Amino acid sequence: xxxxxxxxxxxxxxxxxxxxxxxxxxxxxxxxxxxxxxxxxxxxxxxxxxxxxxxxxxxxxxxxxxxxxxxxxxxxxxxxxxxxxxxxxxxxxxxxxxxxxxxxxxxxxxxxxxxxxxxxxxxxxxxxxxxxxxxxxxxxxxxxxxxxxxxxxxx
DNA sequence: GCCAACGTTGGC
DNA sequence: GCCAACGTTGGC
Numbered sequence: 001x002x003x004x005x006x007x008x009x010x011x012x013x014x015x016x017x018x019x020x021x022x023x024x025x026x027x028x029x030x031x032x033x034x035x036x037x038x039x040x041x042x043x044x045x046x047x048x049x050x051x052x053x054x055x056x057x058x059x060x061x062x063x064x065x066x067x068x069x070x071x072x073x074x075x076x077x078x079x080x081x082x083x084x085x086x087x088x089x090x091x092x093x094x095x096x097x098x099x100x101x102x103x104x105x106x107x108x109x110x111x112x113x114x115x116x117x118x119x120x121x122x123x124x125x126x127x128x129x130x131x132x133x134x135x136x137x138x139x140x141x142x143x144x145x146x147x148x149x150x151x152x153x154x155x
Numbered sequence: 156g157c158c159a160a161c162g163t164t165g166g167c
Numbered sequence: 168g169c170c171a172a173c174g175t176t177g178g179c
Contacts, residue, residue, distance in 0.1 A: 007176095007177090009177095033162075033176095034162085035162090055176085055177060055178085056176075056177050056178080057177095060177080060178070060179095114178080131160090131161090132160080132176080132177065132178075133160070133161065133162085133175085133176050133177070135176085
């Protein structure tokens with residue numbers, strides 16, 4: 001069982017949208033970056049735990065937890081000419097892009113802002129801080145524990 | 156809206 | 168294979 005951080009733009013899809021689905025799995029699609037794709041395709045596994053991170057918005061940070069319901073399978077949008085994620089170089093025989101399904105676990109009792117994570121000791125090597133643009137990233141158990149602890153602590 | 160980081164594309 | 172141009176991400 002591994003830990004991950006998945007980014008989403010809450011104006012598009014937020015932790016509240018995920019919560020509203022209840023136990024219905026949500027396809028985590030639109031990943032069009034090879035580094036993220038490789039992690040999704042080769043490493044992310046059903047049962048893994050995911051921090052849901054809100055990016056490109058007023059309050060950036062970690063909003064809650066989901067789990068991986070289904071491991072990687074081809075993202076059908078790449079074959080759909082009308083879809084914004086259509087990729088003319090992708091074919092069913094030569095799949096380029098993948099997605100996984102996630103399911104809501106919980107919303108944090110307290111949102112953990114990026115600024116707070118930056119200020120935590122020992123988080124200097126977190127990928128979120130080292131390589132800000134990666135949309136699917138691994139999280140170490142220590143990083144996971146620190147974020148969860150912060151979400152349960154009033155400040 | 157600005158700008159830094161960085162991934163992708165395409166000419167050579 | 169190099170590298171400049173360009174596009175996108177994402178924090179502020």
